[in-house]
Amino acid sequence: MKQNVNKPTLQDVARKAGVSTATVSRCLNFPDQVAGRTQEKVNNAVRELGYSPDFGAKAMAARRTNTIGAIIPTMANALFARGLQAFQEELQLHGFTTLVASTSYSSETEEQQIRSLVARGADGLLLIGHDRDPEIYRFLETQGVPVLISWVYDTTATRPSVGFDNAAAMKEMANEVISLGHRQIALISAELEFNDRATARLHGIQDAMSDAGLDASNLQVVETHYGIDEGAVAFDELMNTAKPPTAVLCGNDVLAVGALRRARELDIKVPEQVSIIGFDDLDLARATFPALTTVLVPHREMGKQAAIALASKVKDDAPIQSYELKTKLVFRDTLGPVF
Amino acid sequence: MKQNVNKPTLQDVARKAGVSTATVSRCLNFPDQVAGRTQEKVNNAVRELGYSPDFGAKAMAARRTNTIGAIIPTMANALFARGLQAFQEELQLHGFTTLVASTSYSSETEEQQIRSLVARGADGLLLIGHDRDPEIYRFLETQGVPVLISWVYDTTATRPSVGFDNAAAMKEMANEVISLGHRQIALISAELEFNDRATARLHGIQDAMSDAGLDASNLQVVETHYGIDEGAVAFDELMNTAKPPTAVLCGNDVLAVGALRRARELDIKVPEQVSIIGFDDLDLARATFPALTTVLVPHREMGKQAAIALASKVKDDAPIQSYELKTKLVFRDTLGPVF
DNA sequence: TTGACTAATGTAAGCGCTTACATATACATG
DNA sequence: CATGTATATGTAAGCGCTTACATTAGTCAA
Structure with missing residues (x-):
């Protein structure tokens, strides 16, 4: 099970471009700190080698991932799928990548997924509903990962939420x-x-x-x-x-x-x-x-507001503002008076 | 409200348990190599500290992620959602985690997502359909990431696929x-x-x-x-x-x-x-x-077969076997003769 | 008791990046 | 020209893990 292709590294790019690794890194992350000619050399080397930065290494060195995790019961439910889509789109605008996991409505699976996303370095987490083992909330706290609860809005809950009643x-x-x-x-x-x-x-x-x-x-x-x-x-x-x-x-x-x-x-x-x-x-x-x-x-709006709240929490460490969305009765043709 | 919580590291666990980091690592990954008493000490320390291994660091050191990426057009389509669910379930059985991304049917977004999943260390990739920029296939090759095409079965294509005609x-x-x-x-x-x-x-x-x-x-x-x-x-x-x-x-x-x-x-x-x-x-x-x-x-079967093919490719470097699934006409009530 | 193993643990070298700090180069100024 | 300042690049120390290799403890036959 050998992968005899060796992925090119920053080193390789640096060597090929004839510059130091630091310059390559800067060129990739803060291009305006690097001279035009150098940028060209580096970009060429990147292209020729088919270089792609290693996310894990990057996260470790930079000590942040710009990743937000979202855990929903199931993708099969269009409702979650749609809300999540909006969540994701909004987060992208704020420079975050979203990692999605689903639980099939199993609290056990949810716990695994939470741990997995935290391990993957999620800077914040979106969870559906308040109800879960206190243990898991404690874990999240010791890990310092902020959490936003969505799909519900409950003034009696201790945790901030973006959702509806x-x-x-x-x-x-x-x-x-x-x-x-x-x-x-x-x-x-x-x-x-x-x-x-x-x-x-x-x-x-x-x-x-x-x-x-x-x-x-x-x-x-x-x-x-x-x-x-x-x-x-x-x-x-x-x-x-x-x-x-x-x-x-x-x-x-x-x-x-x-x-x-x-x-x-x-x-x-x-x-x-x-x-x-x-x-x-x-x-x-x-x-x-x-x-x-x-x-x-209003799923889409809910996803969007959740994204805004979570992004500002992660970026500026602003306390999360709970946000209540309004639902609306839609009368069509399946409700009638008792005959 | 600073995030002054520092995630506990392997080091911290080792110190607390009074053993070396190597022992902690082994205890977590290969418990049978570690004495019972030691395991206990370590597990206690892990629990007390709320330790969670850093995925990025782990991936970098171990040089594999056990992660497979899947990129679909949209979660909103129950069809993909369902096939993916089966894909994911099957992969879990083989010890893989699945990372899912969606493209909203944009080939540009798809390219980004491919790069992102590769950067995240995906050991293999599931893609829908053959049609895409050759450049991206080249990139995948230089990265040594095996790809499986699904949702189509096309004997004329050069790449292996699991799908239907x-x-x-x-x-x-x-x-x-x-x-x-x-x-x-x-x-x-x-x-x-x-x-x-x-x-x-x-x-x-x-x-x-x-x-x-x-x-x-x-x-x-x-x-x-x-x-x-x-x-x-x-x-x-x-x-x-x-x-x-x-x-x-x-x-x-x-x-x-x-x-x-x-x-x-x-x-x-x-x-x-x-x-x-x-x-x-x-x-x-x-x-x-x-x-x-x-x-x-047969979406679920398709997802499952795709998972099996990809897993064996990644684990044993076995060449991917293309696999054709059969569709079936389902006659209900919306097709009739011309009046 | 001793020597020869085996089992358990420790030591330390990276994995591929970022970034503080040091250094070099270019250019304007007096 | 020497000097100061801004700009561009290089050096090297980690980030948190795994793992080859070295070391120590434990076991058992003679």
């Missing part, structure tokens, strides 16, 4: 559902453990029910994985209970789309016989038939 | 379309430049038309970006031409879903008035109404 958003939607006369309400949720977003959304509905004088324990909850098929299966389950719901709220649009599909397969009319509500407002929500009523989450 | 897959579908009597055929394609997959799919249709004695230049082609809305706009455009198509093939399911949505908005019946065909067979394809006729691409 999951409970309030879902509560607002639940209020609408209740005011349309629905009493048999169900929730198809992502798994709740180590997922404070999902938990908050659940609480939002329970809150709305209590406020309306309903018994919150009547809320039927199905926990499932992320996926269209999973949403379909959960919907099935719900419809086969003794008292099938007249309104099914979903933790995200993908689950809702699954539910919608199964409703069609079962020949259950939406919204005449059952209302189905999503969360996120992906493009997807407008592509279904009937178009999905859902809660708009 | 885009042209043949699309041709097979086009044959069906033609045999159903369609003569006015259109394609909503991703942008063709630097995208040999999209180009091959186009050629596949043209081929089928020629074979059937049709004039391939009659194929209407709209190039657009990736996205549901984009698909909708393209469909609109197509329907407003002098001779609107009776069958619209799409370069991917997402564009097809957009087309389908717009058809509904325009009150054009699918498949009675126009057939719409996707490509990829995402979950999405079964969620629409009517369910999408499309071409199944």
